[in-house]
Amino acid sequence: MLLGRTVSGGKRLCSLLPLCSASPSHSLTRSLLTTQRCNRTYQSNESRNGERHKTYQSNESRERRFNPRPVCCSFAAAASLVTASGSLEEEKEEGEQLDTPIIPIITTELTGDAPDDESGSKLGSEPDEPAPIPASDPVPTPESDPEPTSRMDPLPPPQVMRYLDDMYVKEEFQDLAMSLGRYSEVNNDEMLWRRARAEWEVIKLLGSSGGKDAVARLKDALDLLDRALELNERNSNAHRWKGIISNGYTERLGMKEQFGNLPTFKYHLERALELNPNDGTVCTLLGIWHMELQELSWIQRKFAATFLGSVPATSYEEALHFFLMAEEVAPRAWVRNLFLIAKAYLALGDRANAKKYLELTLEQTPTISDDNVIQEEAGKLYKKHFVVLM
Numbered sequence: 001m002l003l004g005r006t007v008s009g010g011k012r013l014c015s016l017l018p019l020c021s022a023s024p025s026h027s028l029t030r031s032l033l034t035t036q037r038c039n040r041t042y043q044s045n046e047s048r049n050g051e052r053h054k055t056y057q058s059n060e061s062r063e064r065r066f067n068p069r070p071v072c073c074s075f076a077a078a079a080s081l082v083t084a085s086g087s088l089e090e091e092k093e094e095g096e097q098l099d100t101p102i103i104p105i106i107t108t109e110l111t112g113d114a115p116d117d118e119s120g121s122k123l124g125s126e127p128d129e130p131a132p133i134p135a136s137d138p139v140p141t142p143e144s145d146p147e148p149t150s151r152m153d154p155l156p157p158p159q160v161m162r163y164l165d166d167m168y169v170k171e172e173f174q175d176l177a178m179s180l181g182r183y184s185e186v187n188n189d190e191m192l193w194r195r196a197r198a199e200w201e202v203i204k205l206l207g208s209s210g211g212k213d214a215v216a217r218l219k220d221a222l223d224l225l226d227r228a229l230e231l232n233e234r235n236s237n238a239h240r241w242k243g244i245i246s247n248g249y250t251e252r253l254g255m256k257e258q259f260g261n262l263p264t265f266k267y268h269l270e271r272a273l274e275l276n277p278n279d280g281t282v283c284t285l286l287g288i289w290h291m292e293l294q295e296l297s298w299i300q301r302k303f304a305a306t307f308l309g310s311v312p313a314t315s316y317e318e319a320l321h322f323f324l325m326a327e328e329v330a331p332r333a334w335v336r337n338l339f340l341i342a343k344a345y346l347a348l349g350d351r352a353n354a355k356k357y358l359e360l361t362l363e364q365t366p367t368i369s370d371d372n373v374i375q376e377e378a379g380k381l382y383k384k385h386f387v388v389l390m
Helices: 013-020 026-066 075-093 103-111 158-169 173-181 189-231 236-253 255-260 262-275 280-294 298-308 316-329 335-347 351-363 369-386
Strands: 006-008
Touching: 158 173, 158 189, 173 189, 189 236, 236 255, 236 262, 236 280, 255 262, 255 298, 262 280, 262 298, 280 316, 280 335, 316 335, 335 351, 335 369, 351 369
Parallel strands: none
Antiparallel strands: none
8 A cells, every 4th residue: 555655755656667667677677567557556446436435425415315313312412413514514615515404404303303305395494384273173172161070080899889788788887887988088979879878877776866966977968969969960879868868867857847858858759760760669768758648647737838838749549659669660579668558558448459468568588677677567457457356
C-alpha cells in the first residue's frame, strides 16, 4: 500500500521511473514495473471505491427518507443523530447533494410523527386535518349522558349466597344476621333485602322483649329495603319484605299507624305478585289481608275509617281465591296456607271442603316451628266443628 503513496516531496513513485532506467539491475527494473502496475490498479480501485461511496451515500439518503430511524428514547441517541447530520452537511458542502434534508428527519423522530411515504407528502410538513365526525354518530358529551344511578356492587360468590340461604331455611336467624353483617358495605339489592329479612326474623325471636330497640331495628330494615328498591324496583323479594316488615313495624307503633299502612302493605304485595306470579307466599299474604279486613269488628271498622276515609271492600271469596292460588303454585308447601283455606271455607259455609283442608293441615309433617303452632290451632278448630262429643 505504501508503494502507491508518496515517497518524498509529494511525488508519486511512478514519476521516478525514468531516473531509474539506467540501473544495470534487471531485478530492480522488474520490481519497478510491477510497482507501476500495482499503482495503476490501486488508482483504478480507488476511483471505483469513490463511485461506490457516492452510491452508498445516495442509497443511505434514500433509505433515510423512506425508512426513518425509530423514535429517540434518550438524549444520547438524539445527540448521535445530530452528529450524523453534521457530517452529512459537511459532505453536502463538498459537492455531494443530498436528496432529503436532515432536520425534518430529526424532527420526525423526536415528535413521533411518522412520514407519509405512500402519499408523497414531505417529511416535516404539517399533518392533515382530522376527518370530521359524521353528524349521525355524534360524540357523547357529559351534558347528553344520562344521570348516573346508584352504584351496584357485585354479590359474593354463588356458594356463599347458597350457604346464607341455607341458614335461613334451617332457621339459624341470629347466625345469619351476624354473617350478613359482614357484607354491610355491599350495595346490592339481593344482599340488602336478605339483610332486612334476617333482622325481621331475629326481632320475631325477641318478641316483646325487644322494646324500643326492636322498633329501631325494624326501621333500619325498612331503610335497607328502600335502598334495595332504589337499586332495582323490579325486585319482587324486596317488595314482598317491604310489605311484611312495614306491617310489623306499624303494628308496634299503634293501631293508627297500622291502619294507615294498609294501602302500603297491599301495594307492595300486589307489585311483588305482578313481578313474580309464582310466589305462593305473596298469594297467601294477600289472602290474609282480605280475610283480616273482613273479620274487623264494628269498632275497628269505625276506627279504620277515621284514618282511611273508608275500609277497603274485601270478602272471604277474595281471600279464598288467593289461598287457592298459592296452593296451586306450590301444593302442600305451607301448612299455614292449608289452614287458612279451611277457615275460608268454614266462613263461606262449605263444611265439606273445610273438613278436608283441616285434615290435610294435620297430616303434614312440620318443617318449621310455625307449623307446630298452626297444627295446634287446626286441631282445636277440627274438634270444635267436626268431632261429635259422645
